[in-house]
Amino acid sequence: MKKAGLINKRSLEEQAADLLRQDIVNGVLTPGTRLVETTLAKEYGLSRGTIRIALHQLGTEGLVTQVPYAGWSVATLDDQDIWELYTLRATLEGLAARLAAERICQQGVERLQAAYNQLLKLCEGEDLQAITRGDLDLHKTIIELSGHRRLAHQYQLIENQFLSYITAANRTFDPHEVGHSHQALVEAICAGEGERAEAEAVNNITGFEQLQQERAG
């Protein structure tokens, strides 16, 4: 009586990486926290070798850093890192928006509208965390609609680091702005206007960055 799809085929190495990743992006493990292989192994009930591969994995994802013979720690981000994340994310999302617009179909429009409406609905409330999730869902939908596996993968890497930063810095935003700032983007994609969609996507992110800069400075 096995249910297809529910079968646990993920290796323990992957699962360990997943757990650690979740703890990092959700802020359970704050930047700078030291991670000891043997300790983690005991904690998760796994062998050191398995944890080791998971840590290496997270290392390539930029979530943890490694000092030879000294240890692992949750990555800390400086100003340069933040700038890199914003510029790279804007570019990747611009590409995704353009591709999504170029190959938009009826089903795609429906999925996009659904995600957008959901976000608008959430923005009427005050649950900032839910809004963040809705925002991510919308962006992730656009990425999927681009039909670009590598783009999705690279975006995922950036997004995780981004989330880690957002959580650690405890950054917030105005619910009302978030929802409507995506309107032009969604429209452009649904209309199949690749160039405009790309511009709107880039503007969406860099605009947000500038807003944050002003508040911080």
Place this chain on the structure above:
Amino acid sequence: MKKAGLINKRSLEEQAADLLRQDIVNGVLTPGTRLVETTLAKEYGLSRGTIRIALHQLGTEGLVTQVPYAGWSVATLDDQDIWELYTLRATLEGLAARLAAERICQQGVERLQAAYNQLLKLCEGEDLQAITRGDLDLHKTIIELSGHRRLAHQYQLIENQFLSYITAANRTFDPHEVGHSHQALVEAICAGEGERAEAEAVNNITGFEQLQQERAG
């Protein structure tokens, strides 16, 4: 006089990954070739665990694929993969060109000109492999001038897969075109014109793709 990074402290895991990576991008290991952990371990005189981490590393780089409990093999690329590589590379390189132009300095101009002149010189000869290296050097210089570590990293990943494909498909090109097709790009960067540099970089790659498509079809 601190020459950090001079000391060779690379772990065996990294070195093993490097060797395998070289063999893959240089075509010694052709796509589809099976890679057995124990065999590689004996070949390189390393333990299985070390090889295992190296293979996982190459897996995240997209150079090898893994089938659970079955084995590893050198990644094979289909048409969709090639499209993904071209679009992603064009976008990343466009971003690099724009950033490089925006922060160009005297020293940067010199480095760029040096790489460009070197490429022009090589293009007068017939050594296609040398031309390829010169071409890559120029592009890599642009990436470095962008001052974007993550961009450099992600570009590296794409480039390795790209090289693997170029080698396997044994693709060639016209030496005369290669050299001069980069002229506008170099000029735009040196002039500090970000928008134009980005456009030229994108055009450079997508133009090359279309040329190849025509010859193949």
Place this chain on the structure above:
DNA sequence: CTGGTATGATTGTCGATCAATCAGACGATC
């Protein structure tokens, strides 16, 4: 030909072990 089974190959995971290296404490020398 079909379906099930036996078998070998390979990865998945574990545990123990030792070497290499780093960080900090301790102490000696000037």
Place this chain on the structure above:
DNA sequence: GATCGTCTGATTGATCGACAATCATACCAG
């Protein structure tokens, strides 16, 4: 007292051997 080694503990770097889980194939029965 400041500086320089040295000692020591902690942690990773790397190896080996072992066994279970899984996949691919060949083989056999009907």
